[in-house]
Amino acid sequence: MDDNYxxxxxxxxxxxxxxxxxxxxxxxxxxNKKIITRAHNMTEQLNxxxxxxxxxxxxxxxxxxxxxYLPGADLYVTIEPCLMCxxxxxxxxxxxVIWGADDEKNGFKRITGxxxxxxxxxxxxxxxxxxxxxxxMQAFFKQKR
Amino acid sequence: MDDNYxxxxxxxxxxxxxxxxxxxxxxxxxxNKKIITRAHNMTEQLNxxxxxxxxxxxxxxxxxxxxxYLPGADLYVTIEPCLMCxxxxxxxxxxxVIWGADDEKNGFKRITGxxxxxxxxxxxxxxxxxxxxxxxMQAFFKQKR
Numbered sequence: 090m091d092d093n094y095x096x097x098x099x100x101x102x103x104x105x106x107x108x109x110x111x112x113x114x115x116x117x118x119x120x121n122k123k124i125i126t127r128a129h130n131m132t133e134q135l136n137x138x139x140x141x142x143x144x145x146x147x148x149x150x151x152x153x154x155x156x157x158y159l160p161g162a163d164l165y166v167t168i169e170p171c172l173m174c175x176x177x178x179x180x181x182x183x184x185x186v187i188w189g190a191d192d193e194k195n196g197f198k199r200i201t202g203x204x205x206x207x208x209x210x211x212x213x214x215x216x217x218x219x220x221x222x223x224x225x226m227q228a229f230f231k232q233k234r
Numbered sequence: 235m236d237d238n239y240x241x242x243x244x245x246x247x248x249x250x251x252x253x254x255x256x257x258x259x260x261x262x263x264x265x266n267k268k269i270i271t272r273a274h275n276m277t278e279q280l281n282x283x284x285x286x287x288x289x290x291x292x293x294x295x296x297x298x299x300x301x302x303y304l305p306g307a308d309l310y311v312t313i314e315p316c317l318m319c320x321x322x323x324x325x326x327x328x329x330x331v332i333w334g335a336d337d338e339k340n341g342f343k344r345i346t347g348x349x350x351x352x353x354x355x356x357x358x359x360x361x362x363x364x365x366x367x368x369x370x371m372q373a374f375f376k377q378k379r
Contacts, residue, residue, distance in 0.1 A: 172318075
């Protein structure tokens with residue numbers, strides 16, 4: 090059970106979003122090697138632009154644990170989070186955030202530049218299964234054109 | 235019905251949060267001079283660190299209107315929004331965002347610096363009923379010490 094395994098699980102969520110005609114982004118949250126929540130983007134279905142995979146995964150985790158902090162948790166997401174999602178991750182005090190492919194248009198880095206927007210206790214990793222993550226997005230937007 | 239009036243309404247929400255021992259921040263969303271949603275911070279009550287006044291107000295507005303965008307809407311909030319809330323506002327394509335007092339510790343500006351994180355169609359105003367907004371926060375944190 091390594092980063093590739095958990096990202097593969099996040100990709101399965103992203104594929105569920107794809108099949109529902111949602112922007113295909115998926116996320117899982119892991120504590121002690123166990124996946125406690127799985128979520129995918131549902132902004133169209135819920136008519137709610139806050140319903141990104143990461144926000145839904147965080148809210149599920151808070152409900153599941155009865156806590157508004159997730160200090161021992163790792164969040165895997167297929168695409169670089171947006172500013173909203175990074176802000177939400179800041180409050181959750183995650184142990185790690187791991188994403189697949191960068192998102193030059195909507196990713197947080199375009200806005201935060203060199204400032205580190207995560208909690209000081211959070212470590213970040215990117216590029217895990219990058220090709221698979223980006224290919225799903227490209228396939229989605231190609232069919233939309 | 236001007237900015238002061240709507241900020242006063244957001245302050246009434248902030249006072250509800252104060253009375254529930256929540257960080258006292260309130261928000262209202264206005265379309266065509268009519269308040270369509272009112273919300274206050276509920277992170278303790280919901281055990282959910284995404285439950286900021288602004289996120290709850292946005293989600294209510296999406297549900298109320300059946301739309302995931304709010305192009306003709308103005309969001310009033312008593313305190314400078316955090317990164318999560320600003321990111322959520324970006325996606326909502328609000329007409330205006332108006333806040334009372336700046337928040338040097340948790341406000342978005344500390345992270346975004348000179349980059350403008352709102353949607354290009356969104357106009358921002360700050361400093362409305364600034365003293366009342368900050369006094370409520372100070373009273374809250376004073377009693378916590």
